[in-house]
Amino acid sequence: MPLPLVEAAALGVALRPMCDADLAFTTALYASTRAQELAPVPWPEEAKQAFLAQQHAAQHAHYQQHYKGMDAAIVERGGTAIGRLYLYDMPGEVRIVDISLMPEARGLGLGGAMLRDVLAAAAGRSVTIHVEKNNPARTLYARLGFTILDDDRGAYHLWEWRAAP
Template identity: 40%
Template sequence: MDEMEPVPWPPELKWAFIDQQFDLQHRHYVASFSSADFLILLNGSEPIGRLYVDSTAERWHVIDIGFLPQWRNLGKGQVMLKTIQRQARARSASVMLHVERRNVRAQALYRRLHFRETEAGDTHIQMQWTAS
């Protein structure tokens, strides 16, 4: 909703647009990554975010991870990624993800967790973690 703030639409139209975008993105992920799991991240019983991850190959793919605004910058993403790394290590797998070039905060987090850049495009950077 933060990104929609400057758009001069009424709130109900903004929410309808956001719902439509989520639906389209979800359909794309399900069609493109048929083996991936779609998980709702919880704090107790409260939904706080989502995770799309494909852990069926030797290189796991974190397709999307996101938290509701009030749950960002609290270390939840780091905890989730460390959990994924621990599980991948137990299966001798690496972990790959893509991050937007403009998302420098996420890039910094991934680098702290020992993800390394493996490819770079105009809009996204591919990063990979391998157990050492």
Template identity: 45%
Template sequence: MTSLALRFRPAVDADLAFLRALYASTRSAELAQVAWEPAAIDAFLTQQFNAQHHYYQAQFPDAEYLLIEADAQSVGRVYLHWGATHLQIIDLVLLPSHCGLGIGTRVLGQLLERADAQGLSVGLHVENYNPAQRLYARLGFAVVGENGVYLKLRRLPGALPQAIAPAAALS
């Protein structure tokens, strides 16, 4: 577990370059498999980031769009939609250099503590191949559905950790 000082702050237009680079970091392994010129990869990533960014803004106009800072350096983002009975974690991404340091666990712990205090369930989507599923299971999330490569997870207020069922078990 890391001892970095963490804080959230609202994302602003001046953060778009960081957010675009963060998005690109999530696609680097995938794009390493294609034989595209760097300019084509850059154009593709820009188009995909813009599409995702605009989609989130349109679908969740009242969401919180937050940067995660560790020791005053931007290291990730978390997008949250707080409802009357449910917190939807729209997106949570850390720079690869900051994965595995306990930052994601601390971020989720803070969010779950706040949601539990308000009696809210918490939901998120995760790719069915993402190793973060182990973390989500430890924190009490369970699979409640699937959509293509994404598993839909939900955690009831104050839920005790439980195993996440494999996607194949869902019917």
């Protein structure tokens, strides 16, 4: 589902297809989403970075295996990569496989604008996303009308948004 940006485009956000050359960026992006979680761990910084790189590689392999054909996009603003948005089309459903932004791009309304663009483009289909139970973005998903569909998924909840009838 190539996503037409409207609201996010008005904020200077653009999407481009991800390529292998973006793996260094997505590794750094992944690490930025885990920095707070690893902060209290008494490992040397090099060990933390090696661990995060390994975790990113495992996540990337999982996405490639379980979401073949997903639309993997790099989020850019002003020509600079600031995040990623991975979408997967399924019958009757759009799965947000991943949406994440670098720390300097968080809290500016960009993620919310991209999510509203996803919801607008869903064309009557539901939109789902797995969200970690301690992810602060839960409040954003709730404001957008997502509800927890399945709360028995370990560290994650499966959230769902449905268009109004």
